[in-house]
Amino acid sequence: MVLAEFTSQDFQTFEIDGLEERMEAIRSNIQPKFQRIGEELDRDIADITGQDMYVHIARHARRTKNPPNDTWMAFCHDKRGYKKHPHFQIGLWDDHLFVWLAYIYELPDKQKMAESFLNHIDDIRQSVPDDYVISLDHTKKDAKKLADIDLEQAFSRFRDVKKAEFLIGKHYQPDAPVLKDEQAFLYDVKTTFKTLLPLYQLSMV
Secondary structure: OOOOOHHHHHHHHHHHHHHHEEEEEEEHHHHHHHHHHHHHHHHHHHHHHHOOOOEEEEOOOOOOOOOOEEEEEEEEEOOOOOOOOOOOEEEEEEEEEEEEEEOOOOOOOHHHHHHHHHHHHHHHHHHHOOOEEEEEEOOOOEEEEEHHOOOOHHHHHHHHOOOOEEEEEEEEOOOOOOHOHHHHHHHHHHHOOOOHHHHHHHHHH
């Protein structure tokens, strides 16, 4: 049985040369673990959000040359797709695993969501721990701790810049013990999503 436990081999996937070779490693090593996570968590995340949530595993189908530098799965209320909606993500780069609440550039109601965040910025600061991290571009692996970022500026940029994004959650180093223990990891994911639920709810109105 495949378990939702991540090893150094999973992170080393992104060192493999060649599109087909790397995709084969993603399909055989990582996607079965994503499938396992989806089977274990979809009902729990539905309970957390109060609505049915569907699992989407990135297939990277449009790639014809360059191999992906990261891969991910998403939980979203829309069965047909997730990119145009607020969604939760779990994924890997070569040097970390991420657990996000993600708002990417394809969102049609970014301005409305950003204004909601700005209007509740103090509540957000109080509900999200300072060691959570924020990314403003899902195509880059850099992220800053909440304590080190100007949150008002980040939300304003998300509102005003067409391709601006906002992702918030946790990073795990490849050697983090929690990644080697399925139940501990699944519990941590659920805890993270519960912590981020106030933002999710603000963006779903």
